[in-house]
Amino acid sequence: MALTGGLLFRIVDAGPLTLSAPRSALTMTQPGLEGIVLFFQQVSRRVPPGASIVLIPPPGHEIASPLIFYYLGLGQLPRQRVAYAESAEFAGEPPEYVASFGGAFDDPRFALIAVVPGGFLYRRAR
Amino acid sequence: MTGARFLLSFAALPLLGLASWALPGVARLPPWGRASAAAASGALLLAVEMFLFHLAGVRWSLPALAAPLVLLGVAATILSRGRIARRRAGSPRPWGALVLGGIPLALATYAAATARATSVDLLLFWGTRGARFAAAGGIDVPFLADPRHRFMHPDYPPLLPFLYAWGTLASGRFPWGAALLTMPLFILLAGLALGAVGRSTGDPEAPYWGGVLVALLSFTGVASLSAGNAEPPLLFFETLALAGIAYGRGIRRLDAVASLGLAGAVWTKVEGAMFAALATACFLWLHRRDPKRWSRLLAVAGPAAGLLAAWLLWAGHNGLLQGYLGRTYGAFSTERWTRVLAELAAAADYGVFYLPWIAVLLLLAHRGRRGGFVFAVAAALFVLFTFFSYLHGSFDPGPWIRWSAPRLLMTPLVLLLFAALPAASEAGKAPESQAQVPRR
Secondary structure (H helix, E strand, C coil), rough: HHHHHHHHHHHHHHHHCCCCCCCCCCCCCCCHHHHHHHHHHHHHHHHHHHHHEEEECCCCCCCCCCCHHHHHHHHHHHCCCEEEECCCCCCCCCCCEEEEEEECCCCCCEEEEEEECCCEEEEEEE | CCHHHHHHHHCCCHCCHHHHHHHHHHHCCCHHHHHHHHHHHHHHHHHHHEEEEEEHHHCCHHHHHHHHHHHHHHHHHHHCCHHHCCCCCCCCCCHHHHHHHHHHHHHHHHHCCCCCCCCHHHHHHHHHHHHHHHHHHHCHHHHHHHHHHHHCCCCCCCCCHHHHHHHHHCCCCCCHHHHHCCCHHHHHHHHHHHHHHHCCCCCCCCHHHHHHHHHHHHHHHHHCCCCCCCCCHHHHHHHHHHHHHCCCEEEEHHHHHHHHHHHHCCCCHHHHHHHHHHHHHHHHHHHHCCHHHHHHHHHHHHHHHHHHHHHHHHHHCCCCCCCCCCCCCCCECCHHHHHHHHHHHHHHCCCCCHHHHHHHHHHHHHHHHHHHHHHHHHHHHHHHHHHCCCCCCCCHHHHHHHCCCCHHHHHHHHHHHHHHHHHHHHHHCCHHHHHHHHHH
């Protein structure tokens, strides 16, 4: 009984009771990262499987270091070839797509193809 | 629909593990216990099969993975038909246990479904590995071997990512929300396992202890944000192993149940290997008067040792070993031991004044018997192992411990619950002759 009471306390303590589905798996416990996950989910629907993509992290995000940002992207874009970037500048062969969270990405080699909640998606100009 | 298909693929695990019904220890369980053991067996057989497919270069697909296991299960069920226990008419139904475990399980299900019970680890590596393995049709070795992915724990055992890959093959994509609901599923299976194994040995209280276990895991699972992570399946396998060991004194047929639990535990998390070592020591202690204890030990711990060795050899061959060697977070140092101890003690309170510890210690004081002390010793040693693990690295261990310790400490809590289980402590103690000549 005590454990059930404790459980009830933890549930109420975590946030307002609701019967609707959460927006993401992180809605209650890591809301600071939720926007990034939802952004990647939108990007994932617009980038074909097998395509290469660079995910540009938000500068100075409170919770998401570039590595956390990249790891979250790997999970949400499992069929794409995700490359790591610490900032809007990346080395090597340009990817087919660039997803920029929290701000626009300015590079004449890429054209904006979608504005999605949280950021912008670009494709390499042909 | 994606989430429903994913959950159905988990609900199908007992079908993939029907072969376990050929084991006498499983065949004599009540139907709900057989379903639980078959789910454990299905998860383990599926994981081993996926590993073998990968080694053989065969791309994973739903029909190719399911067909051999279903056929094996059907054949085993037909062959063992006469041995399968039927429910005895008039045997009492444990309604009280259903209430005891049902209410907290319903609450845990609500917590998981509304995303109150998960940590970002699901999104950082458990789910990610499953989704990427499914996309690759096998273990994505270059992905694991990328040095940038070292904090995704490339050598973590494969069972949960394999199950997630299986679910992803069934659903088309990895459904993050549905994955959260695997926690209440595994908690339910753990409660059923404990209740059924005890009931099969004639312990009328066992279903109630199963209910207590469900309440304990529901609370700690939510408080430690375990939904979608590897702890729920780990604790399910650990429960199965401990039930087989605790109730198995003088009952050799339960060796298979313990063996299944240990094998699943070592393939679910790194600390499953430590658990298996401690549980094996418990087995040896409890069977110390059995002249056949060494051959039984081989049956109980052999499959777990074999699976662990296979995984380590494969991981070593591919240059993935780090966690098992203590290399993920840095070198061992006792410099910060007071800080680690203080953080560990703080993390153990589960946000409600050490409630789960108080609950199991009260049960231990009221219901525990001397015979169960070996599980309490194992619990203490596991806490010591946890403490040792956190003495690695040169960074501030505070956030790391606060983040992960509540999950790690669920294993010693379950060990303490088994220490309090009076029937388990006394099983096989009274009839000394039965310990000498194990029953089948």
